[in-house]
Amino acid sequence: MPLPLVLGHEGAGVVEAAGSAVQKVQPGDHVAIRFLACGRCRPNLDGSSAGCANFNAMNFAGRRQDGSHALALSDGDAPSDRFFGQSSFAGNAIAHEANAVKVRKDAPLELVAPLGCGIQTGAGTVLRALKVTVGSSFAVTGAGAVGLSAVMAARVAGATTVIAVDMVPSRSELALELGATHTVSGKELDAVSEIQRITGEGVDFALEPPACPH
Template sequence: MQITAAVARQQNAPLTIETLELEDPLDTEILVKLVATGVCHTDMVVIAGMMPTPFPVVLGHEGAGIVEKVGAAVRKVKPGDRVVMTFNSCGQCPSCQAHHISYCHEFFPRNFMASRADGTSALSANGEKVHANFFGQSSFASHAICHEANVVKVPEGVELELMGPLACGVQTGAGAVMNALKVQAGSSFAVFGAGSVGLSAIMAAKVLGATTIIAVDMKPERLDMARELGATHVINPADGDSTEEIMRITGYGLAFALDTTGLSKVIKGAVLALAPMGTCGVLGASAPGTEINLDEVHFMSGGRRLMGIVEGDSNPDTFIPLLIDLYSKGLFPFDRLVTFYPLDKINEAIHDSESGKSIKPIVRIG
Protein backbone atom coordinates (compact mmCIF):
# COMPACT_ATOMS: atom_id res chain seq x y z
CA MET A 1 0.00 0.00 0.00
CA GLN A 2 1.02 3.61 -0.41
CA ILE A 3 1.51 5.68 2.72
CA THR A 4 2.66 9.18 3.65
CA ALA A 5 5.75 9.50 5.81
CA ALA A 6 8.33 12.00 7.04
CA VAL A 7 11.67 10.68 5.81
CA ALA A 8 15.10 11.51 7.23
CA ARG A 9 17.36 11.27 4.17
CA GLN A 10 20.56 12.66 5.65
CA GLN A 11 21.99 13.84 8.94
CA ASN A 12 21.26 17.34 10.21
CA ALA A 13 18.72 18.01 7.48
CA PRO A 14 14.96 18.63 7.52
CA LEU A 15 12.64 15.65 7.13
CA THR A 16 10.81 15.40 3.81
CA ILE A 17 7.16 14.41 3.43
CA GLU A 18 7.02 11.61 0.86
CA THR A 19 4.78 8.89 -0.55
CA LEU A 20 6.26 5.45 0.20
CA GLU A 21 5.31 1.85 -0.42
CA LEU A 22 4.58 -0.29 2.65
CA GLU A 23 4.50 -4.08 2.52
CA ASP A 24 1.73 -6.12 4.12
CA PRO A 25 2.56 -7.22 7.67
CA LEU A 26 4.28 -10.57 8.07
CA ASP A 27 2.69 -13.31 10.19
CA THR A 28 4.09 -11.85 13.42
CA GLU A 29 3.52 -8.17 12.54
CA ILE A 30 0.75 -5.64 13.06
CA LEU A 31 -0.34 -2.81 10.74
CA VAL A 32 -1.40 0.36 12.57
CA LYS A 33 -3.05 3.44 11.09
CA LEU A 34 -1.56 6.38 12.98
CA VAL A 35 -3.57 9.21 14.47
CA ALA A 36 -0.59 10.93 16.15
CA THR A 37 3.03 10.47 17.15
CA GLY A 38 5.08 12.20 19.82
CA VAL A 39 8.37 13.85 18.94
CA CYS A 40 11.13 12.62 21.25
CA HIS A 41 14.70 13.77 21.88
CA THR A 42 15.88 10.35 20.68
CA ASP A 43 14.55 11.14 17.19
CA MET A 44 16.65 14.30 17.19
CA VAL A 45 19.75 12.44 18.38
CA VAL A 46 19.46 10.15 15.36
CA ILE A 47 18.91 13.06 12.96
CA ALA A 48 22.05 14.66 14.40
CA GLY A 49 24.05 11.54 13.53
CA MET A 50 24.85 10.56 17.11
CA MET A 51 23.60 7.00 16.61
CA PRO A 52 24.49 4.50 13.84
CA THR A 53 20.92 4.36 12.53
CA PRO A 54 21.08 4.03 8.72
CA PHE A 55 19.61 6.58 6.32
CA PRO A 56 17.20 7.10 4.62
CA VAL A 57 14.91 6.22 7.50
CA VAL A 58 11.45 6.89 8.88
CA LEU A 59 11.80 7.74 12.56
CA GLY A 60 9.10 8.20 15.20
CA HIS A 61 8.63 5.94 18.21
CA GLU A 62 5.70 7.30 20.22
CA GLY A 63 2.92 6.27 17.86
CA ALA A 64 -0.80 6.04 18.67
CA GLY A 65 -3.38 4.68 16.28
CA ILE A 66 -5.86 2.01 15.24
CA VAL A 67 -4.96 -1.55 14.30
CA GLU A 68 -5.86 -2.17 10.64
CA LYS A 69 -4.45 -5.64 10.00
CA VAL A 70 -2.66 -8.39 11.93
CA GLY A 71 -0.48 -11.29 10.82
CA ALA A 72 -1.70 -14.85 11.16
CA ALA A 73 0.32 -15.50 14.32
CA VAL A 74 -0.78 -12.36 16.22
CA ARG A 75 -3.10 -12.86 19.20
CA LYS A 76 -2.58 -9.78 21.36
CA VAL A 77 -4.60 -7.30 19.30
CA LYS A 78 -7.18 -7.34 16.51
CA PRO A 79 -8.30 -4.88 13.80
CA GLY A 80 -10.11 -1.92 15.33
CA ASP A 81 -8.16 -1.92 18.60
CA ARG A 82 -6.86 1.45 19.83
CA VAL A 83 -3.15 1.15 20.61
CA VAL A 84 0.11 2.90 21.38
CA MET A 85 3.47 1.60 20.17
CA THR A 86 6.41 1.55 22.55
CA PHE A 87 10.00 0.23 22.43
CA ASN A 88 10.75 -3.20 20.97
CA SER A 89 12.30 -6.23 22.70
CA CYS A 90 13.17 -9.83 21.89
CA GLY A 91 11.08 -11.56 24.56
CA GLN A 92 13.60 -14.40 24.93
CA CYS A 93 16.74 -13.11 26.67
CA PRO A 94 17.28 -13.30 30.46
CA SER A 95 16.19 -9.67 30.95
CA CYS A 96 12.97 -10.16 29.01
CA GLN A 97 12.25 -13.42 30.81
CA ALA A 98 12.71 -11.59 34.12
CA HIS A 99 10.22 -8.90 32.95
CA HIS A 100 12.91 -6.22 32.70
CA ILE A 101 12.33 -5.79 28.99
CA SER A 102 13.82 -2.30 28.79
CA TYR A 103 17.17 -4.01 29.40
CA CYS A 104 16.64 -6.54 26.60
CA HIS A 105 19.99 -7.93 25.45
CA GLU A 106 18.98 -6.94 21.92
CA PHE A 107 17.62 -3.49 22.83
CA PHE A 108 20.01 -1.56 20.61
CA PRO A 109 19.60 -3.51 17.34
CA ARG A 110 15.85 -3.94 17.76
CA ASN A 111 15.28 -0.23 18.38
CA PHE A 112 18.03 1.81 16.71
CA MET A 113 19.07 -0.15 13.62
CA ALA A 114 15.78 0.42 11.74
CA SER A 115 15.36 -2.98 10.12
CA ARG A 116 13.78 -6.33 10.77
CA ALA A 117 15.93 -9.01 12.38
CA ASP A 118 16.76 -10.35 8.92
CA GLY A 119 17.88 -6.91 7.72
CA THR A 120 14.87 -6.23 5.50
CA SER A 121 12.57 -3.22 5.55
CA ALA A 122 8.86 -3.00 4.87
CA LEU A 123 9.30 0.47 3.35
CA SER A 124 10.54 1.55 -0.06
CA ALA A 125 10.38 4.52 -2.43
CA ASN A 126 10.25 3.62 -6.13
CA GLY A 127 12.36 0.55 -5.50
CA GLU A 128 14.78 2.31 -3.10
CA LYS A 129 15.02 0.81 0.38
CA VAL A 130 13.85 3.15 3.13
CA HIS A 131 14.77 1.92 6.59
CA ALA A 132 11.88 1.18 8.93
CA ASN A 133 11.18 -0.66 12.19
CA PHE A 134 12.81 2.15 14.19
CA PHE A 135 11.89 1.24 17.78
CA GLY A 136 9.78 -1.48 16.22
CA GLN A 137 7.49 1.01 14.46
CA SER A 138 8.77 4.06 12.48
CA SER A 139 5.64 6.06 13.26
CA PHE A 140 6.31 9.42 11.59
CA ALA A 141 3.92 8.09 8.97
CA SER A 142 0.28 7.52 8.16
CA HIS A 143 0.77 3.78 8.76
CA ALA A 144 3.37 1.72 10.63
CA ILE A 145 4.16 -1.93 11.19
CA CYS A 146 4.87 -3.04 14.76
CA HIS A 147 4.98 -6.23 16.82
CA GLU A 148 3.15 -7.88 19.71
CA ALA A 149 6.11 -7.06 21.96
CA ASN A 150 5.70 -3.31 21.54
CA VAL A 151 1.97 -2.71 21.09
CA VAL A 152 -0.25 -1.77 24.05
CA LYS A 153 -4.05 -1.40 23.99
CA VAL A 154 -5.58 1.93 24.94
CA PRO A 155 -9.04 1.91 26.58
CA GLU A 156 -12.04 3.77 25.23
CA GLY A 157 -12.79 7.10 26.83
CA VAL A 158 -9.33 8.68 26.57
CA GLU A 159 -8.04 10.92 23.78
CA LEU A 160 -6.01 8.55 21.61
CA GLU A 161 -3.95 11.22 19.86
CA LEU A 162 -2.65 12.33 23.27
CA MET A 163 -1.42 8.90 24.34
CA GLY A 164 1.73 8.41 22.21
CA PRO A 165 4.22 10.08 24.58
CA LEU A 166 3.28 7.57 27.27
CA ALA A 167 5.13 5.00 25.15
CA CYS A 168 8.58 6.58 25.59
CA GLY A 169 9.33 10.04 27.00
CA VAL A 170 6.63 10.21 29.66
CA GLN A 171 7.06 6.54 30.52
CA THR A 172 10.81 7.09 30.89
CA GLY A 173 10.50 9.92 33.40
CA ALA A 174 7.62 8.52 35.42
CA GLY A 175 9.00 4.98 35.34
CA ALA A 176 12.41 6.11 36.56
CA VAL A 177 10.72 7.43 39.70
CA MET A 178 8.11 4.71 40.21
CA ASN A 179 9.84 1.54 38.94
CA ALA A 180 13.60 2.09 39.09
CA LEU A 181 14.30 4.52 41.95
CA LYS A 182 11.10 3.57 43.81
CA VAL A 183 10.84 6.99 45.41
CA GLN A 184 9.22 6.70 48.85
CA ALA A 185 6.49 8.75 50.45
CA GLY A 186 7.91 11.50 52.65
CA SER A 187 11.29 11.43 50.90
CA SER A 188 13.29 14.05 49.01
CA PHE A 189 13.75 13.96 45.24
CA ALA A 190 15.40 16.23 42.68
CA VAL A 191 15.36 16.07 38.90
CA PHE A 192 18.04 17.73 36.81
CA GLY A 193 16.46 18.89 33.54
CA ALA A 194 12.79 19.89 33.43
CA GLY A 195 11.84 18.87 29.91
CA SER A 196 9.05 16.40 29.23
CA VAL A 197 10.96 13.54 30.87
CA GLY A 198 11.91 15.55 33.96
CA LEU A 199 8.43 17.01 34.38
CA SER A 200 6.94 13.52 34.09
CA ALA A 201 9.28 12.49 36.89
CA ILE A 202 8.04 15.37 39.03
CA MET A 203 4.41 14.33 38.52
CA ALA A 204 5.30 10.77 39.45
CA ALA A 205 7.15 11.87 42.60
CA LYS A 206 4.08 13.82 43.65
CA VAL A 207 1.86 10.76 43.05
CA LEU A 208 4.17 8.70 45.30
CA GLY A 209 4.03 11.26 48.09
CA ALA A 210 7.54 12.71 48.07
CA THR A 211 7.46 15.79 50.28
CA THR A 212 10.51 17.64 48.95
CA ILE A 213 10.49 17.75 45.14
CA ILE A 214 13.16 19.91 43.50
CA ALA A 215 13.42 20.84 39.81
CA VAL A 216 16.75 22.08 38.40
CA ASP A 217 16.75 23.75 34.99
CA MET A 218 18.11 26.79 33.15
CA LYS A 219 14.75 27.82 31.64
CA PRO A 220 12.52 29.88 33.98
CA GLU A 221 9.36 28.86 32.14
CA ARG A 222 10.17 25.18 32.68
CA LEU A 223 10.68 25.87 36.38
CA ASP A 224 7.31 27.62 36.51
CA MET A 225 5.70 24.53 34.96
CA ALA A 226 7.54 22.31 37.43
CA ARG A 227 6.00 24.24 40.33
CA GLU A 228 2.54 23.89 38.82
CA LEU A 229 3.00 20.12 38.45
CA GLY A 230 4.26 19.43 41.95
CA ALA A 231 7.76 20.77 42.58
CA THR A 232 8.13 22.26 46.05
CA HIS A 233 11.38 24.02 45.14
CA VAL A 234 13.02 25.11 41.88
CA ILE A 235 16.66 25.96 41.18
CA ASN A 236 18.15 27.80 38.24
CA PRO A 237 21.90 27.01 38.07
CA ALA A 238 22.45 30.48 36.66
CA ASP A 239 21.63 31.83 40.13
CA GLY A 240 24.29 29.84 41.97
CA ASP A 241 25.62 26.38 42.77
CA SER A 242 22.77 23.85 42.55
CA THR A 243 24.39 21.33 44.89
CA GLU A 244 24.86 23.92 47.62
CA GLU A 245 21.24 25.06 47.25
CA ILE A 246 19.96 21.48 47.47
CA MET A 247 21.98 20.94 50.65
CA ARG A 248 20.50 24.15 52.07
CA ILE A 249 16.97 23.00 51.24
CA THR A 250 17.33 19.44 52.52
CA GLY A 251 19.83 19.95 55.33
CA TYR A 252 21.69 16.72 54.61
CA GLY A 253 21.13 15.88 50.95
CA LEU A 254 18.71 13.99 48.72
CA ALA A 255 17.29 10.53 49.12
CA PHE A 256 16.77 10.34 45.35
CA ALA A 257 18.08 12.27 42.34
CA LEU A 258 17.47 11.84 38.62
CA ASP A 259 19.55 13.25 35.76
CA THR A 260 17.88 13.72 32.39
CA THR A 261 20.63 15.81 30.79
CA GLY A 262 23.36 13.25 30.17
CA LEU A 263 25.94 15.89 31.06
CA SER A 264 28.82 14.56 33.15
CA LYS A 265 29.20 17.78 35.16
CA VAL A 266 25.49 17.78 36.04
CA ILE A 267 25.58 14.10 37.04
CA LYS A 268 28.56 14.75 39.31
CA GLY A 269 26.66 17.57 40.99
CA ALA A 270 23.59 15.39 41.42
CA VAL A 271 25.64 12.69 43.15
CA LEU A 272 27.33 15.28 45.38
CA ALA A 273 23.83 16.39 46.44
CA LEU A 274 22.90 12.88 47.70
CA ALA A 275 22.54 12.12 51.36
CA PRO A 276 24.29 8.99 52.65
CA MET A 277 22.61 5.93 51.11
CA GLY A 278 21.02 8.18 48.49
CA THR A 279 20.51 7.02 44.89
CA CYS A 280 20.97 8.92 41.64
CA GLY A 281 19.45 7.61 38.40
CA VAL A 282 20.86 8.51 35.00
CA LEU A 283 18.65 8.29 31.93
CA GLY A 284 20.11 10.92 29.65
CA ALA A 285 23.14 10.22 27.48
CA SER A 286 25.62 12.30 25.53
CA ALA A 287 27.73 10.90 22.71
CA PRO A 288 28.98 7.31 23.07
CA GLY A 289 32.21 7.19 25.03
CA THR A 290 31.32 10.09 27.34
CA GLU A 291 32.55 9.40 30.85
CA ILE A 292 31.08 10.22 34.27
CA ASN A 293 33.51 11.58 36.87
CA LEU A 294 32.70 11.29 40.57
CA ASP A 295 34.34 12.20 43.86
CA GLU A 296 35.31 8.64 44.83
CA VAL A 297 35.62 9.22 48.57
CA HIS A 298 32.27 11.01 48.77
CA PHE A 299 30.59 8.34 46.64
CA MET A 300 32.00 5.33 48.47
CA SER A 301 32.01 6.58 52.04
CA GLY A 302 28.33 7.50 52.04
CA GLY A 303 27.14 4.26 50.47
CA ARG A 304 25.70 6.29 47.62
CA ARG A 305 24.41 4.64 44.45
CA LEU A 306 24.43 5.56 40.77
CA MET A 307 22.20 3.61 38.40
CA GLY A 308 21.48 3.69 34.69
CA ILE A 309 17.81 3.63 33.69
CA VAL A 310 16.32 2.77 30.29
CA GLU A 311 12.66 3.47 29.44
CA GLY A 312 11.88 3.85 33.13
CA ASP A 313 12.56 0.16 33.82
CA SER A 314 8.97 -0.26 32.62
CA ASN A 315 6.87 -3.16 31.48
CA PRO A 316 4.68 -1.16 29.07
CA ASP A 317 1.81 -3.68 29.14
CA THR A 318 1.19 -2.83 32.79
CA PHE A 319 2.82 0.59 33.25
CA ILE A 320 1.18 2.48 30.37
CA PRO A 321 -2.33 1.47 31.55
CA LEU A 322 -1.34 2.63 35.06
CA LEU A 323 -0.32 6.05 33.71
CA ILE A 324 -3.56 6.28 31.72
CA ASP A 325 -5.53 5.50 34.88
CA LEU A 326 -3.64 8.15 36.86
CA TYR A 327 -4.24 10.66 34.05
CA SER A 328 -7.96 9.83 33.92
CA LYS A 329 -8.19 10.48 37.67
CA GLY A 330 -6.49 13.87 37.31
CA LEU A 331 -3.36 12.74 39.17
CA PHE A 332 -0.94 12.77 36.24
CA PRO A 333 -1.76 15.75 33.96
CA PHE A 334 0.86 15.11 31.29
CA ASP A 335 -1.42 16.81 28.74
CA ARG A 336 -0.13 20.09 30.21
CA LEU A 337 3.17 19.42 28.42
CA VAL A 338 1.74 18.91 24.93
CA THR A 339 1.65 21.08 21.80
CA PHE A 340 0.06 19.63 18.63
CA TYR A 341 1.40 20.07 15.09
CA PRO A 342 0.18 18.74 11.73
CA LEU A 343 2.44 16.26 9.93
CA ASP A 344 3.53 18.81 7.34
CA LYS A 345 4.86 20.96 10.22
CA ILE A 346 7.01 18.19 11.71
CA ASN A 347 10.25 20.13 11.17
CA GLU A 348 8.72 23.04 13.06
CA ALA A 349 7.79 20.64 15.87
CA ILE A 350 11.38 19.38 16.03
CA HIS A 351 12.78 22.92 16.01
CA ASP A 352 10.39 24.05 18.76
CA SER A 353 11.38 21.07 20.90
CA GLU A 354 15.10 21.74 20.43
CA SER A 355 14.70 25.45 21.19
CA GLY A 356 12.52 24.83 24.24
CA LYS A 357 9.47 26.55 22.78
CA SER A 358 7.49 23.30 23.09
CA ILE A 359 7.89 20.86 25.96
CA LYS A 360 6.32 17.85 24.24
CA PRO A 361 5.32 18.16 20.57
CA ILE A 362 2.84 15.67 19.14
CA VAL A 363 2.36 15.40 15.39
CA ARG A 364 -1.22 14.76 14.31
CA ILE A 365 -1.32 12.32 11.42
CA GLY A 366 -4.81 10.82 11.13
Protein backbone atom coordinates in the same frame (compact mmCIF):
# COMPACT_ATOMS: atom_id res chain seq x y z
CA MET B 1 21.42 3.97 11.59
CA PRO B 2 22.26 4.42 7.88
CA LEU B 3 20.40 6.95 5.73
CA PRO B 4 17.79 7.30 4.35
CA LEU B 5 16.02 6.84 7.66
CA VAL B 6 12.47 7.10 8.98
CA LEU B 7 12.55 8.17 12.63
CA GLY B 8 9.72 8.51 15.13
CA HIS B 9 8.88 7.10 18.52
CA GLU B 10 6.02 7.67 21.02
CA GLY B 11 3.57 6.75 18.30
CA ALA B 12 -0.17 6.45 18.89
CA GLY B 13 -3.01 5.73 16.51
CA VAL B 14 -5.73 3.40 15.33
CA VAL B 15 -4.93 -0.10 14.07
CA GLU B 16 -5.82 -0.32 10.37
CA ALA B 17 -4.70 -3.88 9.70
CA ALA B 18 -3.19 -6.81 11.59
CA GLY B 19 -1.27 -9.85 10.43
CA SER B 20 -2.85 -13.29 10.60
CA ALA B 21 -0.75 -14.32 13.61
CA VAL B 22 -1.61 -11.23 15.67
CA GLN B 23 -3.84 -11.98 18.64
CA LYS B 24 -3.41 -8.98 20.93
CA VAL B 25 -4.93 -6.20 18.81
CA GLN B 26 -7.32 -5.94 15.89
CA PRO B 27 -8.40 -3.27 13.37
CA GLY B 28 -10.18 -0.41 15.09
CA ASP B 29 -8.24 -0.70 18.35
CA HIS B 30 -6.55 2.45 19.65
CA VAL B 31 -2.93 1.89 20.64
CA ALA B 32 0.13 3.61 22.02
CA ILE B 33 3.44 2.26 20.70
CA ARG B 34 6.47 1.79 22.90
CA PHE B 35 9.97 0.40 22.25
CA LEU B 36 10.36 -3.18 21.07
CA ALA B 37 11.86 -5.97 23.19
CA CYS B 38 12.62 -9.54 22.16
CA GLY B 39 10.73 -11.15 25.04
CA ARG B 40 13.14 -14.09 25.14
CA CYS B 41 16.35 -12.89 26.80
CA ARG B 42 17.03 -13.28 30.51
CA PRO B 43 16.25 -9.64 31.48
CA ASN B 44 12.94 -9.85 29.62
CA LEU B 45 12.01 -13.15 31.24
CA ASP B 46 12.91 -11.61 34.61
CA GLY B 47 10.41 -8.82 33.97
CA SER B 48 12.65 -6.04 32.61
CA SER B 49 11.69 -5.30 29.01
CA ALA B 50 13.79 -2.10 29.07
CA GLY B 51 16.84 -4.21 29.91
CA CYS B 52 16.42 -6.34 26.78
CA ALA B 53 19.75 -7.87 25.78
CA ASN B 54 18.75 -7.30 22.13
CA PHE B 55 17.50 -3.73 22.62
CA ASN B 56 19.81 -2.08 20.07
CA ALA B 57 19.17 -4.75 17.45
CA MET B 58 15.41 -4.48 17.97
CA ASN B 59 15.20 -0.67 17.95
CA PHE B 60 18.22 0.84 16.17
CA ALA B 61 19.40 -1.63 13.53
CA GLY B 62 17.20 -0.09 10.82
CA ARG B 63 15.68 -3.44 9.85
CA ARG B 64 13.91 -6.46 11.24
CA GLN B 65 15.96 -9.18 12.93
CA ASP B 66 15.74 -11.34 9.80
CA GLY B 67 17.25 -8.49 7.77
CA SER B 68 14.02 -7.47 6.01
CA HIS B 69 12.49 -3.99 6.07
CA ALA B 70 8.97 -2.83 6.88
CA LEU B 71 9.13 0.07 4.40
CA ALA B 72 10.19 0.49 0.79
CA LEU B 73 10.99 3.46 -1.47
CA SER B 74 9.40 4.00 -4.87
CA ASP B 75 12.62 2.89 -6.59
CA GLY B 76 12.51 -0.43 -4.75
CA ASP B 77 15.28 0.43 -2.31
CA ALA B 78 14.60 0.15 1.44
CA PRO B 79 15.20 2.94 3.96
CA SER B 80 16.32 2.30 7.52
CA ASP B 81 13.16 1.76 9.52
CA ARG B 82 11.91 0.02 12.69
CA PHE B 83 13.18 2.96 14.79
CA PHE B 84 12.00 2.08 18.31
CA GLY B 85 10.15 -0.74 16.55
CA GLN B 86 7.82 1.72 14.78
CA SER B 87 9.33 4.64 12.76
CA SER B 88 6.16 6.55 13.59
CA PHE B 89 7.01 9.86 11.93
CA ALA B 90 5.43 8.24 8.88
CA GLY B 91 1.71 8.65 8.27
CA ASN B 92 1.32 4.92 8.82
CA ALA B 93 3.56 2.92 11.12
CA ILE B 94 4.20 -0.81 11.09
CA ALA B 95 4.62 -2.02 14.67
CA HIS B 96 4.71 -5.42 16.36
CA GLU B 97 1.94 -6.64 18.61
CA ALA B 98 4.54 -6.81 21.39
CA ASN B 99 4.98 -3.03 21.42
CA ALA B 100 1.44 -1.96 20.51
CA VAL B 101 -0.42 -1.33 23.77
CA LYS B 102 -4.20 -1.08 23.53
CA VAL B 103 -5.75 1.98 25.17
CA ARG B 104 -9.32 3.14 25.74
CA LYS B 105 -10.95 4.63 22.65
CA ASP B 106 -12.00 7.77 24.54
CA ALA B 107 -8.39 8.52 25.54
CA PRO B 108 -6.93 11.36 23.39
CA LEU B 109 -4.19 9.83 21.27
CA GLU B 110 -2.01 12.94 21.51
CA LEU B 111 -1.97 12.53 25.30
CA VAL B 112 -1.36 8.78 25.46
CA ALA B 113 1.49 8.89 22.92
CA PRO B 114 4.14 10.00 25.49
CA LEU B 115 3.33 6.87 27.52
CA GLY B 116 5.39 5.06 24.89
CA CYS B 117 8.69 6.49 26.10
CA GLY B 118 8.93 9.74 28.07
CA ILE B 119 6.38 8.98 30.76
CA GLN B 120 7.42 5.40 31.37
CA THR B 121 11.10 6.42 31.39
CA GLY B 122 10.64 9.14 34.01
CA ALA B 123 8.05 7.40 36.15
CA GLY B 124 9.62 3.97 35.74
CA THR B 125 13.02 5.21 36.89
CA VAL B 126 11.52 6.74 40.02
CA LEU B 127 9.18 3.89 40.94
CA ARG B 128 11.08 0.81 39.76
CA ALA B 129 14.79 1.66 39.53
CA LEU B 130 15.34 4.27 42.26
CA LYS B 131 12.39 3.08 44.39
CA VAL B 132 11.86 6.54 45.87
CA THR B 133 10.51 6.19 49.40
CA VAL B 134 7.85 7.91 51.50
CA GLY B 135 9.14 11.06 53.21
CA SER B 136 12.28 11.24 51.08
CA SER B 137 13.73 14.07 49.00
CA PHE B 138 14.14 13.91 45.23
CA ALA B 139 15.63 16.13 42.55
CA VAL B 140 15.49 15.94 38.77
CA THR B 141 17.68 17.90 36.37
CA GLY B 142 15.51 18.93 33.45
CA ALA B 143 11.74 19.40 33.38
CA GLY B 144 10.94 17.98 29.97
CA ALA B 145 8.72 14.97 29.31
CA VAL B 146 10.95 12.58 31.28
CA GLY B 147 11.66 15.00 34.12
CA LEU B 148 8.04 16.04 34.62
CA SER B 149 6.97 12.40 34.63
CA ALA B 150 9.59 11.79 37.30
CA VAL B 151 8.21 14.69 39.34
CA MET B 152 4.70 13.22 39.28
CA ALA B 153 5.97 9.75 40.15
CA ALA B 154 8.03 11.07 43.05
CA ARG B 155 4.91 12.62 44.56
CA VAL B 156 2.98 9.39 44.00
CA ALA B 157 5.81 7.54 45.78
CA GLY B 158 5.43 9.84 48.79
CA ALA B 159 8.49 12.07 48.49
CA THR B 160 7.93 15.21 50.53
CA THR B 161 10.61 17.35 48.88
CA VAL B 162 10.56 17.29 45.10
CA ILE B 163 12.94 19.65 43.31
CA ALA B 164 12.92 20.31 39.56
CA VAL B 165 15.90 22.04 37.95
CA ASP B 166 15.41 23.70 34.57
CA MET B 167 16.41 26.81 32.64
CA VAL B 168 12.98 27.51 31.08
CA PRO B 169 10.56 29.39 33.38
CA SER B 170 7.43 27.87 31.81
CA ARG B 171 8.72 24.37 32.49
CA SER B 172 9.45 25.26 36.10
CA GLU B 173 5.91 26.59 36.47
CA LEU B 174 4.49 23.38 35.03
CA ALA B 175 6.67 21.32 37.38
CA LEU B 176 5.08 23.11 40.35
CA GLU B 177 1.61 22.37 38.97
CA LEU B 178 2.49 18.69 38.62
CA GLY B 179 3.85 18.18 42.11
CA ALA B 180 7.27 19.78 42.56
CA THR B 181 7.69 21.47 45.93
CA HIS B 182 10.63 23.58 44.73
CA THR B 183 12.14 24.66 41.42
CA VAL B 184 15.66 25.84 40.70
CA SER B 185 16.72 27.93 37.72
CA GLY B 186 19.81 26.24 36.37
CA LYS B 187 20.46 29.35 34.30
CA GLU B 188 20.62 31.75 37.23
CA LEU B 189 21.76 29.64 40.18
CA ASP B 190 24.25 26.92 41.02
CA ALA B 191 21.87 23.97 41.16
CA VAL B 192 23.91 21.90 43.62
CA SER B 193 24.31 24.76 46.10
CA GLU B 194 20.62 25.64 45.86
CA ILE B 195 19.54 22.04 46.40
CA GLN B 196 21.79 21.84 49.44
CA ARG B 197 20.28 25.07 50.74
CA ILE B 198 16.73 23.75 50.30
CA THR B 199 17.39 20.36 51.88
CA GLY B 200 20.12 21.23 54.34
CA GLU B 201 22.46 18.56 53.02
CA GLY B 202 21.33 17.14 49.68
CA VAL B 203 18.65 14.84 48.32
CA ASP B 204 18.05 11.16 48.94
CA PHE B 205 17.40 10.46 45.26
CA ALA B 206 18.38 12.30 42.07
CA LEU B 207 17.73 11.77 38.38
CA GLU B 208 19.41 13.26 35.35
CA PRO B 209 17.27 12.23 32.35
CA PRO B 210 19.24 10.68 29.48
CA ALA B 211 19.78 12.37 26.17
CA CYS B 212 17.01 10.86 24.04
CA PRO B 213 14.73 11.78 21.12
CA HIS B 214 12.51 14.10 23.20
